[in-house]
Amino acid sequence: MTLTFNSDIYSALLSQHQPRIIKTEEENEKFLETVEELLSRSHLTPEEDALLELLVKLIEDFEEKYYQLNVSTPRSRLKHLMEARSLEKADLVEIIGSSEMFTKIINGELEITKEQAQALGKFFHIDASLFILE
Incomplete structure (x- = not known):
């Protein structure tokens, strides 16, 4: 049927x-x-x-x-890595370029550039694509 x-x-x-x-x-x-x-x-x-x-x-x-659960962003990944390794802004200013630029990235006012992502990937020994917005 x-x-x-x-x-x-x-x-x-x-x-x-x-x-x-x-x-x-x-x-x-x-x-x-x-x-x-x-x-x-x-x-x-x-x-x-x-x-x-x-x-x-x-x-x-x-x-x-x-309800986007567990959605991470390049900025949240950076913050997590910093917390996990007890790093401060001063530890990453040279990699990012300047204190002001670092603050703007952490506050979500600027995205991490490809060059910065490469440098962060090298510093943290991880794939740089984790710091690039998809």
Whole structure:
């Protein structure tokens, strides 16, 4: 037996749940509840499965945008390496170029240049690409 997709039933589900781009935590929670309810069922209709797929995609998009876990940046990697090795600004000023430039990089006002990345990679004995924004 092949299950067919019924557009009228799917339209009714869309009307009931009104899926849309998630912009707030409250909307995210509401759609998460709907997903949990659908997942708790033993069998989903093709229309419910399509709604579930859509809601999961919307939730993933929202959470990827607002809950970027463990996202590191060249600046955060530099800070981590400095902390791990108990280094101070003075230890890296020559590599970076100047005290002012170092401060701007650490504060996120400037990106690390390719030349600085090469020098930092050599200093820390790691791949210079870790200091370059992708």
